[in-house]
Every structure is written in C-alpha cells, then in structure tokens.
Amino acid sequence: MILFTAIASATGLSALAVVLSRNIVRSAVWLLFTLVGVSLLYFLLGAEFVGATQLIVYVGGTMVLVVFGVMLTAQQQFLKIRTRPQEWIVGIVLAGALFTLLATVSLRLGEGRTTAPTESMPGTGQLGVGFLTTYLLPFEIISVHLLVVLIGAAYLARAKRRPREGVASD
Amino acid sequence: MKELFSFLPSPFDLLAACLVIGIILISFIAVSGLFFTWLERKVSGRIQDRLGPTRVGKYGLLQSVADAIKLITKEDTSPDVADKFLFKLAPYLALCASFVAFVSLPFGNGIVGHNLNVAAFFILAVLSSEVFGVILAGYASGSKWSLFGGIREAAQVVSYEVPRSMCVLIPVIVAGTLNLNTIGVQQTGFFWQWNLFHDPFTFVAFFIFFIVATASCKRAPFDLAEAESELVAGFHTEYSGIRWSIFFMAEYASMFAVSGAAAILFLGGWHSGLLPFEPSLELGWFGHVLNVVVFVLKGWLLVFVMMWMRWSLPRLRIDQVMMTCLKYFLPISCVLLVGVCLWELFVPTIVGQVWRWASAVVCALGLVVLLVQMLTKALPGPKAGLPGAWEGMPTPLLRAKSA
Numbered sequence: 001m002i003l004f005t006a007i008a009s010a011t012g013l014s015a016l017a018v019v020l021s022r023n024i025v026r027s028a029v030w031l032l033f034t035l036v037g038v039s040l041l042y043f044l045l046g047a048e049f050v051g052a053t054q055l056i057v058y059v060g061g062t063m064v065l066v067v068f069g070v071m072l073t074a075q076q077q078f079l080k081i082r083t084r085p086q087e088w089i090v091g092i093v094l095a096g097a098l099f100t101l102l103a104t105v106s107l108r109l110g111e112g113r114t115t116a117p118t119e120s121m122p123g124t125g126q127l128g129v130g131f132l133t134t135y136l137l138p139f140e141i142i143s144v145h146l147l148v149v150l151i152g153a154a155y156l157a158r159a160k161r162r163p164r165e166g167v168a169s170d
Numbered sequence: 171m172k173e174l175f176s177f178l179p180s181p182f183d184l185l186a187a188c189l190v191i192g193i194i195l196i197s198f199i200a201v202s203g204l205f206f207t208w209l210e211r212k213v214s215g216r217i218q219d220r221l222g223p224t225r226v227g228k229y230g231l232l233q234s235v236a237d238a239i240k241l242i243t244k245e246d247t248s249p250d251v252a253d254k255f256l257f258k259l260a261p262y263l264a265l266c267a268s269f270v271a272f273v274s275l276p277f278g279n280g281i282v283g284h285n286l287n288v289a290a291f292f293i294l295a296v297l298s299s300e301v302f303g304v305i306l307a308g309y310a311s312g313s314k315w316s317l318f319g320g321i322r323e324a325a326q327v328v329s330y331e332v333p334r335s336m337c338v339l340i341p342v343i344v345a346g347t348l349n350l351n352t353i354g355v356q357q358t359g360f361f362w363q364w365n366l367f368h369d370p371f372t373f374v375a376f377f378i379f380f381i382v383a384t385a386s387c388k389r390a391p392f393d394l395a396e397a398e399s400e401l402v403a404g405f406h407t408e409y410s411g412i413r414w415s416i417f418f419m420a421e422y423a424s425m426f427a428v429s430g431a432a433a434i435l436f437l438g439g440w441h442s443g444l445l446p447f448e449p450s451l452e453l454g455w456f457g458h459v460l461n462v463v464v465f466v467l468k469g470w471l472l473v474f475v476m477m478w479m480r481w482s483l484p485r486l487r488i489d490q491v492m493m494t495c496l497k498y499f500l501p502i503s504c505v506l507l508v509g510v511c512l513w514e515l516f517v518p519t520i521v522g523q524v525w526r527w528a529s530a531v532v533c534a535l536g537l538v539v540l541l542v543q544m545l546t547k548a549l550p551g552p553k554a555g556l557p558g559a560w561e562g563m564p565t566p567l568l569r570a571k572s573a
Binding site for chain 2: 003023025026029032048049052053055056060061063064065067068071124
C-alpha cells in the first residue's frame with residue numbers, strides 16, 4: 001500500500017511535469033517516466049504480462065519514436081512551448097471533465113465488490129487461449145486493422161519517385 | 171529472498187530484499203565490467219599483434235582499477251550549450267535499463283532476483299529501452315556528432331529489435347513457457363538436451379540471435395553510434411570522467427545480459443552439459459555454486475566471442491547495417507519461426523531424437539578437432555618476404571641474411 005502510494009504519486013508528479021514543462025524534449029522525457037511508472041504499478045499489482053507489454057510497446061517502441069521525432073523537429077521556434085491564457089482555460093475545463101468522468105466510473109466499478117479478488121492473475125497461457133477461442137473475432141479485427149495501418153504508413157512514407165519512361169510507375 | 175526479511179513490517183521486507191538483490195547485482199556488473207575492460211584490451215592486443223596492458227599488476231590485471239581511479243578523479247565537464255539536466259541523466263538511464271534486465275536473469279536453478287513468469291519478454295522489453303540513454307545523450311550534448319550518433323542508434327535499435335524478438339520466440343515455442351528458470355530446468359542433462367540441438371531451426375536461430383544481439387548492444391561491427399572514424403566518438407563525444415565510464419558499464423552489462431539470455435535460451439543455461447542430473451538438487455549448495463560458475467563462464471565466453479568479432483571485422487556502413495537487418499535477418503528469422511512451428515507440429519519424435527544426437531555429436535567432435543588443431547599447430551615463424559604487391563622488396567630479415 002505504501003509502495004503503491006509512493007509509485008503512484010511519483011507517476012502523477014511526472015505526468016504533471018509533462019504538462020508544466022516548457023521544453024518539448026523534457027516533456028517527452030517526463031512522459032517516459034510516467035509510462036515507466038504506470039508499468040511499475042502493473043508489476044506491483046501482479047500483472048506481469050501487462051507491465052512488460054506496457055514497457056515494450058510504449059517505452060521501447062512509441063517513446064523512442066516520439067523522442068526521435070521531437071529531436072528532429074525541435075528547432076528554435078518549436079523548442080519552447082508558449083501557452084496563451086485561453087488555451088489554459090480550455091485545457092483546464094477538458095481535463096476537469098475527463099477527470100470527473102474517470103473518477104465516477106472507477107468509483108462505481110468498485111461498488112459491487114466488497115473484498116479484493118483472491119485468485120491470481122491469468123498467465124500468458126490463459127490469455128493466448130482466450131485470444132484464440134472466446135475473443136477470436138475482436139482479436140482478428142484488431143490484427144487486420146493494425147495490418148492496414150502498417151501498410152498505409154508504409155505507403156505514405158514511401159519515397160515519391162517520378163515514373164520513368166518504359167518503367168511501370170508502381 | 172523476501173522470506174529472509176519477514177521480521178520487518180510489510181513493505182519494508184520487500185524493500186530490504188530489493189536492496190540486497192540490487193547490491194549483489196550491481197557489484198557483479200561492476201566487477202565483470204572491470205574484468206571485461208581488461209579482457210577487451212588483452213583480446214584487441216592479441217588480435218593486433220601487440221601485448222596490451224602489462225605494467226599494472228600481474229598480466230596488467232590491475233589496469234582497469236587504475237583506469238577507474240583516473241576516471242573518478244577526472245573533471246566532470248559538460249558543454250555550455252548542453253541541456254544540463256538531460257545531459258546528467260542520460261548515462262544513468264542507460265545503466266538502469268541494462269541493470270533491470272539482470273533482475274529476471276536466472277544465474278542458477280532458482281537463483282534469480284525475481285522469478286518472473288514472463289522473464290524472456292521482460293528482458294526484451296527492458297533491453298529495448300536502453301536506447302533512451304543513448305538518444306538523450308546524443309540530443310542533450312548539443313553537438314552535431316553526438317546527435318548523429320544518437321539518431322543512428324535509434325534507427326538501428328528499433329529495427330534490430332524485431333528479428334531479436336523473433337529469435338527469442340523460437341526457443342520459447344520449443345519450451346512452451348516464457349519463464350527463463352523453467353526454460354533452464356527443461357535443459358537438464360547432457361549437452362544434447364540443449365535447445366541449440368533441438369532442431370535445425372533453433373540451431374540457426376542461435377547464431378542469428380547472437381549477431382542481432384551484438385548489433386543491439388551497439389558493438390562493432392555494428393557500432394555506428396560511436397563510429398570514431400566518422401563521428402569523433404558518437405553519442406559520448408562530450409562526456410568525460412565518471413559519466414563516460416557509466417556508459418561503458420552499461421554497455422558491458424547489456425553485453426553480459428544478452429549473452430546470459432542466449433546461454434539460457436539456447437545453451438542449456440546453468441548446466442555444464444556433462445552431468446546427467448540437476449546439480450542443485452543432487453549436490454545441495456555446492457550444486458548451486460557450480461550452477462552460478464557455469465552460467466557466468468558461459469556468459470563470459472559469449473562476451474569474449476563478441477570482443478573477438480569486434481576486433482576482427484571492419485565496421486559496416488549505416489545503409490549496410492539497415493540492409494543486413496531488413497533484407498536478411500528479418501526474413502531469415504520469419505522462416506525460422508514458421509519452420510520451428512511446423513517441426514513442433516509434424517515431425518515425429520524419433521526424427522527429433524536422431525537430429526538431436528547427430529547434430530550434438532557432430533558439433534562436439536568439430537569443436538574438439540578445431541581445438542586440438544589450434545593448440546598443436548606449429549606457430550608461423552617470421553617470414554622472410556612480403557606478400558602481394560610488395561613481393562621481392564627487401565625486408566630487415568632479408569637484409570640481415572644477405573649481410
């Protein structure tokens with residue numbers, strides 16, 4: 001409980017730092033710490049697979065690309081973020097609405113349950129079997145969706161070459 | 171480990187256990203780092219036909235201690251244009267990532283910081299985040315050389331992650347678990363029980379994994395992030411003193427981590443391959459010590475091979491590095507993955523056994539023959555002539571003869 005509180009508050013603080021930091025690269029680094037903190041919370045709660053997935057997908061994959069992109073685009077005029085007052089107001093209203101929504105939903109989730117679940121977390125074996133039997137259709141839809149996104153990204157990122165004579169353009 | 175501290179109240183027993191495990195692991199990393207720097211110099215010396223360190227201690231063994239003292243007392247500088255906070259943070263990020271991988275690496279049967287059920291996956295996840303230290307160092311230094319190094323490293327590591335994960339998946343399919351301790355226990359017995367000899371696909375996968383792991387540790391011939399002939403020293407150009415040495419500690423730590431993972435996944439982990447039983451169950455604490463010694467020796471042997479590769483091969487160009495990954499390693503590892511699935515599903519047990527025996531015996535015999543040849547071959551004496559275009563040119567030896 002003490003550990004959970006410590007890690008959760010550290011995660012929360014670094015999430016605040018993401019927003020409050022003026023330097024865009026530092027924001028990205030604070031975001032990295034936030035994501036690592038979330039995965040630590042997963043590990044602490046016994047969800048090892050989710051924690052490791054959080055690490056490999058967000059920390060190892062997404063954050064590398066984010067930092068990479070930020071580093072390449074962080075020129076003088078984009079490096080410092082200047083926020084205008086009206087943007088502050090819109091941001092605060094949106095964040096407050098989202099927070100109220102999440103808080104009410106998560107408080108209502110715990111209503112029916114009086115004791116903490118005692119059974120251990122399902123392992124990777126059960127997860128895999130679940131994916132290939134009960135949840136096969138959603139799993140397939142997501143896989144195909146990701147494949148489409150992948151091909152689309154590759155198509156967009158492809159170097160545009162002018163079609164030469166005698167050579168098919170595609 | 172947590173049970174040892176059960177006299178402490180609830181979160182503190184966990185913290186005390188973490189502290190003890192952390193201290194043991196960080197001392198191991200530091201000591202093997204010292205040993206590896208010495209070994210690297212000796213290996214490079216031998217390959218480049220010179221002696222390496224000889225002055226400090228017997229065989230120059232204390233050279234790394236002398237270096238460490240020099241590095242600690244050196245001034246800790248940072249450039250004016252650097253982003254100071256990130257510049258100071260970067261080496262620790264790199265070290266953290268390699269260090270955390272050791273937590274779930276079993277050194278013997280049950281001798282593991284934390285026996286995770288998804289240890290193989292966890293090690294991959296953690297080692298892939300080591301790149302952050304390098305990217306941030308490259309950016310925060312405020313130097314073009316460093317930035318180039320960081321960007322190359324990011325591109326390289328993100329691409330090499332894919333074949334590396336696939337090669338880890340191959341022994342995992344054979345074992346049916348992600349728990350590294352269980353994978354180690356499954357390979358109990360003589361050396362033909364190792365996953366390396368399970369089928370032709372795991373045999374190839376080991377070599378692919380080893381090369382790809384070398385690349386993801388940014389070791390030569392894949393050390394594009396440093397590339398001292400082009401980028402001064404790449405991402406650590408601006409670093410000096412203790413922060414520079416932390417980068418190298420992280421590099422040696424991740425070299426040992428991937429070598430240890432390769433040993434567990436393919437080479438029987440802590441089993442020497444010469445005993446038909448699990449040593450820790452039959453021999454008690456002596457068996458545990460034997461396990462740890464065998465595992466560490468296997469890890470060091472693989473690190474030695476990495477050094478050997480580094481000093482023998484020239485550095486690849488960046489486009490060659492990317493091409494090797496995307497055009498060769500990726501398709502090969504896909505084929506191996508499909509192949510191992512088909513082998514598991516359709517090949518009868520007897521064929522598997524025959525392959526296991528045949529490949530193991532051929533490999534062992536080949537290794538013995540090679541070792542005997544290397545040890546008994548007469549050393550080449552100095553030649554009295556030059557090869558190639560210089561043929562016939564007078565050399566000191568020829569001149570001495572004619573005089």
